[in-house]
Amino acid sequence: MKKLICLIFIIGCSNHETKNSKGYDTNNVILITLDGVRWEEVFSGADPNIINNKKLVSDIAKTNETYWDENVDVRRKKLMPFVWSTIFKNGQIYGNKLKQSNMKLTNPYFFSYPGYNELLTGFNDDSVNSNNKKYNPNTNVLEFMNNQDGFKNKVAAFASWDVFDWIINNERNTFTINSGAYPLN
Secondary structure, three states: OOOOOOOEEEOOOOOOOEEOOOOOEEOOOOEEOOOOOOHHHHHHOOOHHHHOOOOOOOOHHHHHHHHOOOOHHHHHHHHOHHHHHHHHHHOEEEOOHHHOOOOOOOOOOOOHHHHHHHHHHOOOOOOOOOOOOOOOOOOOHHHHHHOOOOOOOOOEEEOOOOOHHHHOOOOOOOOEEEOOOOOOO
């Protein structure tokens, strides 16, 4: 899991409106993690070793025209326009190793559930050692926030992997957890 980069985008954090360092009024927290994405491409844009590889790309000229620029800021925006035109301007982006903005996990595994457990609880638990659908025994930050005055029923989780029902523990928690396996009502 240490090589898996979880990029965290956090927009604001407050029980009431406050000014952040950019002068914006915020009262929401949005945590987005991307499992399996390469940090190099998020922060530096298209990888020339990939987009110029005939074994990987069928139209190198078109791919370069679409995704390449010598300027790294332009290049990364071409590859991930929403991240760099919206999230970057309105929040925080973590995970750029070139700027020592690292997130290091302490669990010994190289797969998802143990990493998400550590991300959401703040610590490694050796009993969380597989991607199996087993209810997480640990209290996570979403559960903690939902139990704070002013936040009850203002917490929700949306994910694209059905195992999040177990990671966040929908058996113990009453807030909305939609992991993409169920229709929205």
